[in-house]
Amino acid sequence: MQVIQFLLVPDSSAARRLRRLLAAQSPRMGVVVGTWPELLDQASAGYLLAPASGDWSAHFLDALEKVPDAFWRESLAVAAEETAAEVESALCLLLNASGSTSDLIECDAVGLSLRQHKHFQDLVRLVQALDGWLPIEFQSMQQLMACSPVDAVRHIHVHYLDDYPALTAFQIKLINKLNADVGLDADPALTSVLSAMLPDTLRVEPQSSLQALQRHLYAVSSEKMPLDSTVQWVGVRDFLEEAEVAASLVQQMLVQTPGLKPADIGLLLPEAPEYTLAVNDAFSLAGLPLSGLPLRPRQRDLGREALFLFLHCRQQPAPAMALAACLSSPLMPWPKYRGTILAQKVMDGDYGLTPFRGATSAAESMLELLREGDQTPQSLMTAIHAFVELLDAGAALKPHLHQAKTTAEELCTAIIEMDDIDWGALRRLSSPQYAHLAESTTYNREGIAIWRETHEVWRSVRCLVVLGFTDGHYPVPGGESAVFVDEDLRSLCSSLGLPLVTAAEKQQEQRDRFKRQLSAVSEFVCFMVPRKAATGKALQVSESMVFMGKLFSGVDNAESVILELDVAADRARIRFLPQAVSVPPRSPRAPVVEDIQFGRDLLALRTDAEGNPRPESPSSLENLMISRLAWLLRRVDAEPKSWEPERPTVMLLGTLTHRVFEELFQAAQPIPTAAFINDSVEPLLFAALSSLAPFLLAGPWQVERTYLASGIRKAALAWQTVLVTLKANILATEVWLEGNLDGLPIHGQADAVLGLPDGRLLVVDYKRSGAKSRKPRMQKGYDSQANLYRTMLQTGGPKCKDNTELLGCLKAGVSTAVLYFMTSDQVSLTDARIIESGVIPGWDVIEGDIAEQAMALIRQSLRELRSGQLRLNRLGDAEFFDKKAGVKPYALDTSPLIPLFTLPGEAKEAE
């Protein structure tokens, strides 16, 4: 029968190294170098074993529940997955040490504490409840143990070194069986190649610091030696600087060391994606080839995420960002740009999800699905089915589509069991996870060898740079178990005679490997100590530092041998640090900031079909007053767009208040009574919320809702008093007005127009803020908004010509006053000298022209725009508007471009 000579090694890196050793000696046939899983594969193939099947985790959960009063019972109820994982790992520990289930069941547990005994016994009962099943890693081992040698199509002879790799009792049993089936003696030549894999320190300069590290790290050394230049530690800021400094050191090494090639150099990296990224970046820059850099990108979980988002959308009110994220998923049945547009629309407050022009029927169905919600499990299930059917993706995303379908099935399985929709549970089921793609690593002959912290060495080097020499690395701490701590394991060991592996032993293995890694270097090692994480948080040096410090004479404090890159005196001592000439910084391109003459009428930028300029609104003109650039950005549709979770912003609260006021105080109706207001505010607010801000109906916003309702009620009652006292007649509400300003069409929606007994008109604007925020600008003449409505009434009128009463008043040419009703402190700010200030509580008459300065400024700006001039803001503008004009210059915050394109100097008005 064919015999495979299997050389068992700890990991793929060791395998790579051994293969080269073997192949370099002579080409081979029938020899395989591999790791434990590869051995299992070989053996399974050799013994005609079918691949394992069956749902282990379901079976395991089942068994966990079967053991009565087990120590995990309560935890299992609150956290099934985590509990199962923790118990399984304890179980594996026991199985590994015992080598078989029967040995474990027969173990006589004496001399244990009550708690240890309980934990052990429960695990034994679990083994029994498992009824022959074992965790996945044991399944094929168990099957193989039971195989008869006659079934084999070929035999596998396993060769390995003691403790390299460290094997469990279970594994050794299996190896013994395989070798017994072969029935031949081991080939001594193979064993000797194996031992050639272990590093030897002979090539290293004797009595050097490097040799001291290789021989005596973590060991007692009788004598200390002085520190020489074969080892150094360099303190740098962060991982990127580690990589950058490493690249520059390597370049210098290559220059200074005769005969040194990149392939003679190694980098030892901790397992973290940012190191891969940084090393790749820095060494590409330096033009240095790398060999063995592990690229293992992660991937968004688009399939599960789509369902996760969909679930959020179907539990109404749907959060706007959930809708937006769902709409812009690459799995949606429309192109990416379309998703972006739809999403932005929702984020801007339009929840309509109306079909776009050219929408396919799939797209229309999808939008409809996202508009609706579910109350019952049945309807949700139908919706989920419909949803995954509609998903669509190109070839590259097919796996995600597949994932979505699988997840949908899992969800539906869970939903069938539900009487009511358990949204939380379903979301946990569909919780997206970033998946690691398969690792792609290329190894070449010429490049700098990349070693990894948790791997064996795959090629020896002359010089090594160790990166990420911080606490938590070299060695990586062992994990803690909630079932058995090390002390329990030691008791179990001595009581049961089982060789249980403790966390301390695992950590020792890591130390041993680190030593092996250092021993594969023959000339020079540099340890990079990053002092800060990318966040800026301080990092501590690796715990091995103390052990290293102790090896050398004259070192009291191990930290003191670390040479800081930031300290001039230390820098001078860093070996291979290139000493380049420092340069003054060069400033990047600075934008030219100056007023711009476009040479064209900027007001003509946006025109209707006939080429007439579209009307400006009061808010746009206020924008213009404060910043021409802000106005222009809006004109060319270049305002920043972004997503934001829904919050009760001042603007939204204002809109809601408006809506309630609009319903309470209607045109051509008698003024409502206080009692009516008291009763109506809540239902009206509810209706307004439902259409404008459904999210506010959700639980967490209850305080806001109550407070908003009481605020609106208070304001409405006060407004009612005003109306009654004035004996006002509500002529129109929420009325669209149009007119022109020096020929420029303007339009806008006024909150209310009142008729007063003396025939005068009063244009009303409700503001959800206090008098403090509006009064100053009125007093200073910088308030344009209400005045622009007045202008519209004087130069045009309502867009809709149905309101004969209002038209009549306008025709009569009566004078018009304006009024702001401030809902948060119920003050009426007005230029109507109908009654004296204070006669009605909160009635405040502003003397003088409230809009004089503002209108002048707006007219001036319009003239500039017509002549093609864009005047940039001046540094003093912000303060001018705030202090001198009483206007909060929010327009200046529209875009980060505005502060960038602001000229020094005072506001023009102040000059």
Add this chain to the structure above:
Amino acid sequence: MLPALMIIPAGAGSGKTYSLQQQLGEWVESGLIAPERIVAVTFTEAAAAELRERIRARLLSLGRLEDAIKLDQAYISTIHSFGLRVLKEFAFDAGLSPRPRLLNEDEENTLIRVALARTTKADEITSNLARYGYSFDHNSQKSAEDGFRDDLLRMVSLLRSAGWSTESDAYAAASVNWIKERYGVTGDGEALTLQLHRAVTRLLAAYPESLAPSFGNNETAKKAFQNDFRNLKAASDKTLLSSDWSLWKGLRALRQSKQGCQLPKDYDALATAVIQAAEALPAHPGPRDQASVQVETLIAAGQDVLLHYAQAKREAGLVDYSDMIAMAADLLRRSPSVLKTLVERVDCLVVDEFQDTNPLQFDLLWQLKSAGVPTVVVGDLKQAIMGFQGADPRLLAALISQNEAVSQPLTRNWRSQPDLMHFINATGHALFGDEYTPLQPQGAESSQAPIELIEFGTKAKNGQHAVRAFSLAGRIKTMLSDSSQTIVDRRSGQQRRLLGGDIAILCPTHKMLAEYAAVLRAQGLRVRLQEEGWYSSRAVKLACQALTYVANPADRHAALYLAVTELGSLELRTALEQLMDNGRIVDPLLTRLEGVTAAEQDRTIFDLLADTLRALNLFDEVAGWPNADQSRANLLRLQAEASDFMETKQEALASGGYFGSGIPSFLAWLQASVQQKDKDNQPDPHVVDEAAIQLVTWHSAKGREWPVVFMCGLDRELKSDLPNLALGYRSFDDLAKLIELAQIEYSPKFAAPESDGKFLVTLDRATEQEARRLVYVAMTRAREKLVIEWPSYLAGNDKLTYWSLLASAIKPSCETMTLAIGGTDYPCPIFPGAAELPQAATAQDFGDSEILLALGRRAIKRGRVPEQLVPDSITPSGMEAYQVAQTDSQSLESIKYHCGLELEIELTGSELGTVLHRCFEILGARPSHARRLSAITGIDMPDEVTELIVASISNFERCIAERFAIKATHRELPLLGIDDSGSVISGTADLVLQTDAGMWIIDHKSDLIENPNRAFDRYRPQLEGYASLLASMGHMVQGVGINWIRRGEIVFLPWAAV
């Protein structure tokens, strides 16, 4: 035997870590404790790491290698990590998740918000927010609702830090009582209200209209009367009058006749009556009762919220930061067996910085102590300045006073030079009286004069801080330019010239530091200060705009921004014109970013950010900018934020309102997260900055030291604020019962200042006490020289300031250049500070002196990675991609052995391939295994399928046996060798036929192909790979072939034909 308790009061610089390391080393050496069984609790992770390494070093120098290694298993950590350890190790005992997940801030806020919505116990307040003092706050831009929520959250956190059970209703009574005691005796509320109401009614009856109109041109008067009228009108509503105390306050201040502003005759009298009635406010029980209701409501609602919150967390397997301690303490209290097990695992407990412990932390630790774990407590009352975090130094004070016998204060100081230490001792005595233990100086002698004063005798008219900073800058410049100024380098122990980095400027507040920094910079000094503005920094802005563009190339704003700023190539005008004319912007930069967009799809935000930065070449760009290091550090933090975003579970993000994992979701999350406290800070760009003067607040100076320290901002006024919510204790007599003795102490803000006063007395005392400690902490940071700003212009002002605390003890004299403290004179140069900022001071421009050291990225010589590299190893089956041979189809032979396999099985292509492959391998060797085919492949195959496969295989075997004179057959033959260029070749040949003439190599392929000859080329390199390996072993190779399983056809190439 170890002592059950040992207390080590350790003044500043007294070497507590050293003494701990010695003590623990000694105990390990004498076998009293095992190193892995030490539990040490420190205040920060850094302190924990330092302590661990120091003990380890100590053990190593005692030659105890094993012990030093075992220290890995010891628990030397922060108290939170310790609590988490207890929770994890005993998760099953507590019925918790064994792998609890830590809540992030978003989740915590949302869960609490949800819990808040579920409580109905706060309705009294939420429906009357204004009455309870909640309104929109213009400073913080917080709404009334937010204000209330903050209070409730504060209450919740107090309840938690007191470790209170959520069920008990005993707490409110104590709190109400506490208020009552302070408010004092009161009158008959109703009667008082009635009296005021009557006075108001009388006045309104006489004057039903506002008086304002009659003062048309006197604005002040007009305003006052408008106000008064509004108040009077409101007060005519009795309900309002008996609940709105600010109304009373207003009525107490009614305007009356004034010179030049005479009022109607009887108005003054009526107003006086109102005022007098309103003056009864401090004696009115109403405000007190309202405060009581408020605190009761807050407590009840707080407990309710906690209950809901705890339930929600449990359901989701989450713990938050304070749970780590609260739940651990609770577990130990409830379960004696857990406590016992834990105690058995611990040989000794060390608690560092004990003065910063809060009651709950104390409770957790004290349970271990009470259960018999020998405990060492280290701390310093004089450095207790973490009150704002809930720490309560009264615990340490009580502990010391109850255990004087086991207290072993450290009495030496290793930090400050002797003369400075003498001065500190004298000042310490003045600040703390007999509680102060003088420390014997052990520090090295210094060439520096130990103390200096810069005296500010007159108050600057404006820019107080700038004036002082200016004087400081002058002094520092003199020192730095004087080559005889030397200090002892801490690392080398050598004297060396003074550098900027040896100097620290300590101010009480961050705002003050920023003002100092601006002035120092303007004076050409290099400074180092934690500053805000990370998010708005140029590099981060550019990266974020670029990400925006990558996500949506139709975003005109992002395109415009990128095109007109540093990395773009257009002027604003051109870019805007392009937008006006074409609706889009063209710039090479944008084209590069579009490359990233194209690959977006399912890339993670971390990778997309990396791609984007690469496309912008941003790390390289900023490396040459002024401020290069800061820009680089800022970009790096953006990468960390992207990682953070990915590490936060999407459920957690969702609870904060963030959905999705793409760019816009990340940017939304980022934008909000920088609004949180300290989140907009720029990371420190350096580890050490030798030239930069460090600017640090007094609080964060704790635990650090500098050769030269400037102590600034002593003029800051110290006041307590109302309202104040704090945790107090009925007594400290029984420390084990501390939790039961805790109470909520609520000091409200009243409408009457008289009432406020009664509550402020206690608070002021505490404020003053903490101020003394802060002063102590600040001055003890200096190793060689302490320079104090001395704002003596404050003399005669009776406000409490840091200065007034010091000035009552220290008397400077400019004539003798001394400071007198308690009869002793300390020599001290006194420099006069500037009185005003010189005009020129701000105008100087030192900006461009910065030099970029050629280190890191700047030191890399640019190169190009060689393209063709020799692979380290080759697997023949993976060689398809390498070279495609062109085989002359005439040299190919072919044998059709079977009609082919058209199979109806539900398997993917590669699965089917594996199965067929395996069938040929096994049945080829052992035709008898045909029956077990399903079991071996793990696939249920219908009989017809099996039969078909079996037939095909036996045909195949027969055919090859006929065609080749086979001596031996190798199946799945592993091969290993090395090729000419040095690549290791390893692989497994499916079938190797050995004949007298040599070897044939045949591979089974299950591809469905049209043209077998052309398909042969694809696999030829692989076959040749095997062939050359065999050849290198000295075998003759006759030829290679492919068995096209699905076609039932062998195609092969005899070597001779080539």
